[in-house]
Amino acid sequence: MAQKDLSGKVVVITGASSGFGKGLARRLAKEGCSLVLAARRKNLLEELAQECRTLGVRALALETDVSDLGAVANLASVALAEFGQIDVWVNNAGVGAIGRFEDIPLEEQAKVIETNLLGTLYGSSHAYRQFQKQASGILINIASELGRESVPYYAAYTASKHGVVGLCDALRQEVRQAGLEDIHVCAIMPTAHDTPFFDHVANYSGHQVEPPTPLHDPEKRGRSNRGRSARSRRREHRRMGWDYQDRHEALASKCSRCGNGLDDAQDPDGRPTGIQYFRRGQQPN
Secondary structure (H helix, E strand, C coil), X not given: CCCCCCCCCEEEEECCCCHHHHHXXXXXXHCCCEEEEEECCHHHHHHHXXXXXXXXXXXXXXXXXXXXXXXXXXXXXXXXXXHCCCCEEEECCCCCEECCCCCCCHHHHHHHHHHHHHHHHHHHHHHHHHHHHHCCEXXXXXXXXXXXXXXXXXXXXXXXXXXXXXXXXXXXXXXXXXXXXXXXXEEEEECCECCCHHXXXXXXXXXXXXXXXXCECCCCCCCCCCCCCCCCCCCCCCXXXXXXXXXXXXXXXXXXXXXXXXXXXXXXXXXXXXXXXXXXXXXXX
């Protein structure tokens, strides 16, 4: 499938200070994109922005808590003031809390919803309004395989990711009904990757958290998704293990292909993903 040239495109990435967001920023910098990088850890953002600038692209670093409506509004305003447009917006920031529902403080569960779901809602709103003005744009929301499935001890996270997938479903229908052919809404549902997520997760299980296996490397270069044929648009979302390609390179490819009729996430079908959040045989105390 033909791909669009990403050079000069303006891309906003939340949760950009580490893991997948950081890897995606590096990949898009190599493609020649102008970047607006957002996360809570300003020092890490500045280091990443400088790294991207050495590749000859413009990159801004903005300390942003996506659960703060005003902070997300500021992110959009600064991006537009600096670049005059937004071509791609990636809502990637996320947090988690693990344990029995009754054992996790309500405040912690609310924070998961505020960051993962409301943060995505806020970013989607600002991006979509700008896309309507431009009559073009790509919105990419990072959900999870738990956006379709459910597991115990991860209730708030699962609820938040189901909400993200539902948001994408509804917004995509509005886009189609409005006949906005150059605006695309994508939901990505990956399995676990080797990022700081499991180091930072709020753990109320009483046990050491063991991430799902296999745990994929977000920085590892793998087989590219470029050139793959688009699958049926009737399947809006697909879960991703991404054993065969790195997550950020695949998404960079998605950025270039969304404008060519692809609004869903691709991966080989039918592979087991296995979810285990505690050491084998253990349950929360």
